Amino acid sequence: MKKILVVLCFKLGILSLFCLFCTSGYSQSNPEVKHIETLIANCVEKAMATSVYMIEYDTLKNAVQDGIAEESGFTGVLVSEAGHILTASHAAMPNQVYQIRFPDGSRHIAVGLGRIGIQDKGMDFDMAMVKIIKPGKWPFALMAPAKELRINQPVISISYPGAFFKQMPNVRYGRISDIDLSDGFIESSAKMEPGDSGGPLFDELGRVVGVHSWIKEKEEQNYDVPADHFLKYWTALNTPKDYKEFPAVDDLPAPASSISMETVPALEEVAGISAEHHKSVVALTSALGTQQLYILGTVIDFSGANYIISKSSMVGNNPIVKMGNSIVPVQILKRDQDKDLVLLKAAEKLDGGIRLKSDTTNPELKETNLGKILISALAKESIKVGVLSATYVDMPLNTSRGYLGAGAAYEDGKITLVRIGKNSSVASLLKTKDQVIKINGVLVNTAADYDNEFAKYMAGDSISLDVIREGGPMQFNICLEGQPTVRHVSFEFPGGRSARSDGFKNVLIHDAAIKADECGSPVFDSAGKFYGINIARRSRTSSIVMPVEALVAFIKNNTN
Secondary structure (H helix, E strand, O other): OOOEEOOOOOOOOEEEOOOOOOOOOOEEEOHHHHHHHHHHHHHHHHHHHHEEEEEEEEOOOOEEOOOOOOOOOEEEEEOOOOOEEEEOOOOOOOOOEEEEEOOOOOEEEEEEEEEEEEEEOOEEEEEEEEEEOOOOOOOOOOEOOHHHOOOOOEEEEEEOOOOOOOOOOEEEEEEEEEOOHHHOOEEEOOOOOOOOOOOEEEOOOOOEEEEEEEEOOOOOOEEEEEHHHHHHOHHHHOOOOEEOOOOOOOOOOOOOOOOOOOOOOOHHHHOOOOHHHHOOEEEEEEEEOOEEEEEEEEEEEEOOEEEEEEEHHHOOEEEEEEEOOEEEEEEEEEEEOOOOEEEEEEOOOOOOOEEEOOOOOOOOOOHHHOOOEEEEEOHHHOEEEEEEEEEEEEEOOOOOEOEOOEEEEEEOOEEEEEEEOOOOOOOOOOOOOOEEEEEOOEEOOOHHHHHHHHOOOEOOOEEEEEEEEOOEEEEEEEEOEOOOOOOOHHHOOOOOOOOOOOOEEEEEEEOOOOOHHHOOOEEEEOOOOEEEEEEEEEEOOEEEEEEHHHHHHHHHHOOO
């Protein structure tokens, strides 16, 4: 079986009818939803402090090891008061010094111990141990025996995905989908990506059931090393050695009586939204040069007026919205590049709309709210459901810097295109040997000029590019792309990453699989409270929500 390592490192709903000042319509509440939220919250409360971010460290320089990017770490989980940390063998090495960072921001030095990264008879072993050097009484999680695992048992991932660089780990939710351990792994739908390597998969009791190892292309296929394997080789893993053959197995005490773990239905089976909230979703079509853009939008009722709000970088010129069999033109009122928002008004009044007031504020969310179920309303009355992964975080601009889709070099005193991306939007426009002379009307004479000018723009921005081709001047209008991704299975999820996926402030993160062209859609909690709109698909594990307070400010500042 081909394996991809993540190296970069109750059954009946109760209808509750009520009106909220900041939302319109009704919501459907199901006791099972609240029960699942409680399970996740209890786990997060018990286990959050045990998940640590790890990175190679130079204690002489008191800095991250040379050649290692600050965001290129991985995850581990403490399982003893003495500071033993479980992680993956593809992430850690014996005798390597690491800095570990706890969710509260405290940092300590640890050292690599044993490593078992062996393939044998169809089974893979992806285990390593690290230990904090400083003596202390460290927070730790218990380990759960694999024999207690059940199909559809709820599990919670608390680890540090590489698409983010922040102090707190992200929370993700899933269910056990395969307990056949013949290949050495547990399969679950709790999503992981590079950076999550070595991170913990917890049961509802906050016990470690597995350690994150690898993924397949489908988002629901995620594989963890059972905690049992670490117990089996506990003595060997405490010795700083890279094992090429299996070490001796420990004699484990007879297992205690098993705990019967509960199973739960899929979130989509128990969570839903009202028909009124479904009416708040519209599909927008627009043009950007020869490119057709498709994105969703959310209808807002603000002070009695009807607006649409959506993702600006995915709304081009002459947008339209389809209403039944009619095509309705839409006027662009204002754009906000920092938040990637666009405010629009349809030529005809739209049905429905989420009612917002000028004093609407964000929901108060704390660590205890992580794991809260969030529902995204999509086109054709469909939904996607996930859980709150992180609250009100800043995402520095990184992968969303504007990218031309072509490589340039400074040759003979000229900026010359030397490579055109085969699948880039400029492939039909630009040619190698084109000489760039202006970017958006600004002369570029040196490589520094070229770099500095492009640094001003984000993915989705439109620019003019003046070139000399075979002695003659030409000008092109180009929409910049996001930075290209590396070839890795973690980037192969349906729809891919949004071109503009970072450079945001004070946003929410959830783990629903929102496609890039499903952004602009509204997000609600299980009680029908409006949280904001999906503003970006960031990575395999995460989508980004622009919260309601930012939407209100944007509308209020740009309408009479």
